[in-house]
Amino acid sequence: MPQTFDVILSGGALVNQDGEGLRDVGVRDGRIAEIGDLSHASAGETVDCRGLHILPGVVDSQVHFREPGLSHKEDLESGSRSAVMGGVTAVFEMPNTSPLTTSEAALAEKVARGTGRMHCDFAFWVGGTHENAKDLAELERLPGAAGIKVFMGSSTGSLLVADDEGVAEVLSHTRRRAAFHSEDEYRLEERKPLRVDGDPSSHPVWRDVETALRSTRRLLRIAREKRALIHVLHVTTAEEIDLLAQHKDIATVEVTPNHLTLDAEAYRRIGALAQMNPPVREARHRDALWEGLRQGVVDVIGSDHAPHTLEEKAQPYPKSPSGMTGVQTLVPLLLDSVNKGRLTLARFVDLTSAGPNRVFGLAGKGRIAKGYDADFTVVDLRRRETIRNEWVASRVGWTPFHGTEVVGWPVGTFVRGTKVMWEGELVTSSTGRPMRFQSAL
Numbered sequence: 001m002p003q004t005f006d007v008i009l010s011g012g013a014l015v016n017q018d019g020e021g022l023r024d025v026g027v028r029d030g031r032i033a034e035i036g037d038l039s040h041a042s043a044g045e046t047v048d049c050r051g052l053h054i055l056p057g058v059v060d061s062q063v064h065f066r067e068p069g070l071s072h073k074e075d076l077e078s079g080s081r082s083a084v085m086g087g088v089t090a091v092f093e094m095p096n097t098s099p100l101t102t103s104e105a106a107l108a109e110k111v112a113r114g115t116g117r118m119h120c121d122f123a124f125w126v127g128g129t130h131e132n133a134k135d136l137a138e139l140e141r142l143p144g145a146a147g148i149k150v151f152m153g154s155s156t157g158s159l160l161v162a163d164d165e166g167v168a169e170v171l172s173h174t175r176r177r178a179a180f181h182s183e184d185e186y187r188l189e190e191r192k193p194l195r196v197d198g199d200p201s202s203h204p205v206w207r208d209v210e211t212a213l214r215s216t217r218r219l220l221r222i223a224r225e226k227r228a229l230i231h232v233l234h235v236t237t238a239e240e241i242d243l244l245a246q247h248k249d250i251a252t253v254e255v256t257p258n259h260l261t262l263d264a265e266a267y268r269r270i271g272a273l274a275q276m277n278p279p280v281r282e283a284r285h286r287d288a289l290w291e292g293l294r295q296g297v298v299d300v301i302g303s304d305h306a307p308h309t310l311e312e313k314a315q316p317y318p319k320s321p322s323g324m325t326g327v328q329t330l331v332p333l334l335l336d337s338v339n340k341g342r343l344t345l346a347r348f349v350d351l352t353s354a355g356p357n358r359v360f361g362l363a364g365k366g367r368i369a370k371g372y373d374a375d376f377t378v379v380d381l382r383r384r385e386t387i388r389n390e391w392v393a394s395r396v397g398w399t400p401f402h403g404t405e406v407v408g409w410p411v412g413t414f415v416r417g418t419k420v421m422w423e424g425e426l427v428t429s430s431t432g433r434p435m436r437f438q439s440a441l
Helices: 076-083 104-114 133-139 162-171 207-227 238-249 255-262 265-274 283-294 331-341 345-360
Strands: 002-012 011-014 019-022 024-028 031-036 041-050 053-057 058-063 088-093 119-129 145-151 178-181 194-196 204-206 230-233 251-255 374-385 403-417 418-422
Touching: 002 418, 019 265, 019 345, 041 418, 053 345, 058 076, 058 331, 058 345, 088 374, 088 403, 104 119, 119 403, 133 145, 133 162, 145 255, 145 345, 162 207, 162 251, 178 204, 204 238, 207 230, 207 238, 207 251, 238 251, 238 283, 238 418, 255 331, 331 345, 331 374
Parallel strands: 002 041, 011 053, 058 088, 088 119, 119 145, 145 178, 178 230, 230 251
Antiparallel strands: 002 024, 011 019, 024 031, 053 374, 194 204, 374 403, 403 418
């Protein structure tokens, strides 16, 4: 008797732990049920993937979707719609909302807001603070918790943990890998600006490399003293890459497509639209991040999607806020790098699905393997497209990559076997559920 599936993805070049090859995938009850030649099987829906690549679902482990509190910029629905339109099947959302995600009640409210309303699966970082440090061992194991996120700089209120004693107290109570924005606090007047091309009207590029390096060195020392595992977010400097390469036993590393793609010239070209924190830096730092990728120092790529309206961005510096959209452009920018020979397709998969699985202990996600969730990012490696503001589904409707031509494009997004996006159209909405983690089952 022939096998029967809910969905079959047929004829595509599948990329998984066995490498790359033409294989069909059969899905049943939201999970991968069979991989191989399914030409004699039947299904409720068969999706023709000839000429396309079927990748494990892309996981973006750093986004800011602004809800609750700042939903005029973004909310969980619009941010997750942008995610699936760009081929992203799951996101980890950050705690600096209003109210802050620092308690069991605040986390539960976010999970409730996202369930059945977000278009992709999700988890929420819980902010580690001076006030909740003793509760972190329980908070990090709650349903929907991605883990603990700590701001050593570039935050305000109770989320800011700038002192060594506070960081040590947080790491005394975490058991899962804790994520850090590693950047020392400093006064604005202490920053040393470098003007782009000597143009005094251009946006300043801040030479604050020493603050990032000093903070990361402190963090590594404390983590080693506390025998804790850490994850360093959005690394931007050559010096940090060299330092972190010496501490891979305790520290994993994230970089963003923004810092891999842009350099200081972007300030002259698009002004405050290139403003983010940590900042886009000179080309030598961008090149060092690529070298970190090649050397295996970098474990995952997260977009740091942090939208602001164009009206907010149009304010003169320093009133203009830091942050840019990114969840929707992550896949096309990286696929373009694959086509340019800067990244192999296998390394792309490692950074965007296998890497998050390994670093964060995702349960049932991050691989195309029997029994795993049927999350797929289907891409056309040969398609040439131009990224435009009009394509961006984020509520703010802009990208710093407007006008950028890329080769490689997301064609389909499947979340637990459901075809959510296909050929630029949202075909099924609101399927999102909280992700599970092996250390919190």
